[in-house]
Amino acid sequence: MEKIAEHKSFVGKQLRYRHRAQSVGCDMTFSIYLPPQAELGKVPVLYWLSGLTCTDENFVNKAGAQHHASMYGMAIVAPDTSPRGDGVADAEDGAYDLGLGAGFYLNARRSPWSQHYRMEDYFCKELIDLVESEFPVDGKRSAIAGHSMGGHGALKFGLKYPERFRSISAFAPISSASNCPWGKKALTAYLGDDPSLWAAEDCCELLKKRGNKAPKILVDQGDADPFLQDQLKPELLQAAATAGGADLTLRMQSGYDHSYFFIASFIEEHLRFHREHVG
Amino acid sequence: MEKIAEHKSFVGKQLRYRHRAQSVGCDMTFSIYLPPQAELGKVPVLYWLSGLTCTDENFVNKAGAQHHASMYGMAIVAPDTSPRGDGVADAEDGAYDLGLGAGFYLNARRSPWSQHYRMEDYFCKELIDLVESEFPVDGKRSAIAGHSMGGHGALKFGLKYPERFRSISAFAPISSASNCPWGKKALTAYLGDDPSLWAAEDCCELLKKRGNKAPKILVDQGDADPFLQDQLKPELLQAAATAGGADLTLRMQSGYDHSYFFIASFIEEHLRFHREHVG
Numbered sequence: 001m002e003k004i005a006e007h008k009s010f011v012g013k014q015l016r017y018r019h020r021a022q023s024v025g026c027d028m029t030f031s032i033y034l035p036p037q038a039e040l041g042k043v044p045v046l047y048w049l050s051g052l053t054c055t056d057e058n059f060v061n062k063a064g065a066q067h068h069a070s071m072y073g074m075a076i077v078a079p080d081t082s083p084r085g086d087g088v089a090d091a092e093d094g095a096y097d098l099g100l101g102a103g104f105y106l107n108a109r110r111s112p113w114s115q116h117y118r119m120e121d122y123f124c125k126e127l128i129d130l131v132e133s134e135f136p137v138d139g140k141r142s143a144i145a146g147h148s149m150g151g152h153g154a155l156k157f158g159l160k161y162p163e164r165f166r167s168i169s170a171f172a173p174i175s176s177a178s179n180c181p182w183g184k185k186a187l188t189a190y191l192g193d194d195p196s197l198w199a200a201e202d203c204c205e206l207l208k209k210r211g212n213k214a215p216k217i218l219v220d221q222g223d224a225d226p227f228l229q230d231q232l233k234p235e236l237l238q239a240a241a242t243a244g245g246a247d248l249t250l251r252m253q254s255g256y257d258h259s260y261f262f263i264a265s266f267i268e269e270h271l272r273f274h275r276e277h278v279g
Numbered sequence: 280m281e282k283i284a285e286h287k288s289f290v291g292k293q294l295r296y297r298h299r300a301q302s303v304g305c306d307m308t309f310s311i312y313l314p315p316q317a318e319l320g321k322v323p324v325l326y327w328l329s330g331l332t333c334t335d336e337n338f339v340n341k342a343g344a345q346h347h348a349s350m351y352g353m354a355i356v357a358p359d360t361s362p363r364g365d366g367v368a369d370a371e372d373g374a375y376d377l378g379l380g381a382g383f384y385l386n387a388r389r390s391p392w393s394q395h396y397r398m399e400d401y402f403c404k405e406l407i408d409l410v411e412s413e414f415p416v417d418g419k420r421s422a423i424a425g426h427s428m429g430g431h432g433a434l435k436f437g438l439k440y441p442e443r444f445r446s447i448s449a450f451a452p453i454s455s456a457s458n459c460p461w462g463k464k465a466l467t468a469y470l471g472d473d474p475s476l477w478a479a480e481d482c483c484e485l486l487k488k489r490g491n492k493a494p495k496i497l498v499d500q501g502d503a504d505p506f507l508q509d510q511l512k513p514e515l516l517q518a519a520a521t522a523g524g525a526d527l528t529l530r531m532q533s534g535y536d537h538s539y540f541f542i543a544s545f546i547e548e549h550l551r552f553h554r555e556h557v558g
Binding site for chain 1: 286287288289290293340341343345346501503534535536538539540541543544
């Protein structure tokens with residue numbers, strides 16, 4: 001693991017690392033913010049999963065989260081959104097919603113994706129272990145959040161691994177990957193057309209299954225988001241939560257779009273929500 | 280004037296415009312944040328000048344200033360750092376510190392720069408008039424701030440036009456353009472070697488001249504900034520303030536570098552400082 005950037009930020013440190021990742025067979029980069037409290041002992045940690053086209057840096061540069069992470073004493077880890085580098089497959093037409101920057105936080109099963117696109121193994125089995133072993137974070141006090149495709153990832157991992165994450169939040173998540181163009185395209189390419197494989201990647205299915213055993217969930221969605229109706233469909237998430245008895249707070253935010261200006265406007269409330277639930 | 284972007288941000292609006300600028304003979308873009316209070320009447324305004332290589336967008340995306348501008352009820356205007364477009368000269372070797380992105384907030388006198396590089400006229404005579412006529416800002420309650428080359432610009436304009444700006448602040452400013460490599464290179468290229476022209480572009484000279492009639496000034500400087508000793512030289516600014524009796528608060532910030540992570544860490548204090556002084 002090699003440190004490739006360090007900046008003092010709100011008394012803490014904004015750090016960036018490159019490491020060889022076995023799970024995906026390539027070098028990966030991730031960013032971690034350590035609040036000043038991490039100088040004194042282990043701190044709770046929020047994992048942030050970004051959306052289509054992003055790297056680990058978008059959230060770090062644009063969300064303004066360090067201010068609040070410093071105040072609430074939480075580390076924030078931001079991984080990349082796909083494998084990268086020579087030999088890693090990309091969409092043949094250079095599409096932004098498949099391949100590089102569009103890993104969808106799953107383990108691909110179909111060629112050519114299955115060689116490197118194993119983002120679930122990378123995140124859940126490799127990165128979290130690395131973070132917990134190398135940094136002063138308390139793994140028992142972890143939470144997960146994300147945006148758009150990364151909101152899908154946060155909901156999926158939070159619901160699939162409830163022992164790992166005490167709370168889940170999302171901005172404008174893809175609510176049901178099986179039921180929107182972005183999701184259908186990615187699941188078809190990465191997994192093929194087996195419905196049982198799709199169900200395991202669908203947050204609404206997972207939410208219904210987990211029911212009232214799901215961690216607490218906070219979702220913010222702008223009502224001026226251009227992807228709201230065709231891709232994001234928060235009404236499906238609400239219906240799944242209601243059906244299963246899960247504790248979901250879905251807030252429609254008037255006038256906000258899909259950008260980081262929306263995320264920045266509400267990130268403090270997400271950090272406060274997670275800080276309360278990680279204890 | 281054409282609106283090219285609009286995002287809701289902290290209840291207010293982050294806007295971006297393109298307009299034909301007579302002073303520089305090309306299209307220019309600028310960004311403006313309008314806080315929610317601007318719906319009710321005119322608000323005070325902070326002009327932000329960015330550093331080398333920046334456009335109007337760096338500050339908007341990375342400083343996290345909207346949070347505090349919304350709270351304190353201030354508009355923030357961020358212009359570009361140079362003329363742009365077909366026919367606008369650039370450094371022959373593509374250097375980052377001359378030409379595009381490096382206008383140094385002056386009116387160039389030498390060829391090929393003099394045709395478009397008239398950033399003092401653009402900012403002071405054209406952009407401010409446009410902003411005051413098109414947006415709900417109170418020109419009598421204006422302040423100015425900037426970073427690095429833009430810190431130089433903010434100090435220069437704030438000291439040269441004290442009737443326009445009630446307070447001045449800067450992050451890691453070029454304190455004395457006549458006495459550092461960045462400044463000497465730019466002043467030589469844009470103005471030639473007439474010492475009287477250089478003095479009019481040197482913040483320390485202006486500060487000595489203005490003395491205790493200068494607006495209040497706040498400067499933050501990271502002590503881990505790699506440009507501190509060779510380019511920025513805050514000790515010259517302090518000496519000039521002391522010599523002239525100006526009200527300068529220079530704060531050395533331990534461990535901070537030259538990046539937007541530094542700016543974000545202290546931008547709230549700058550907005551509060553300006554909000555107090557614009558009344």
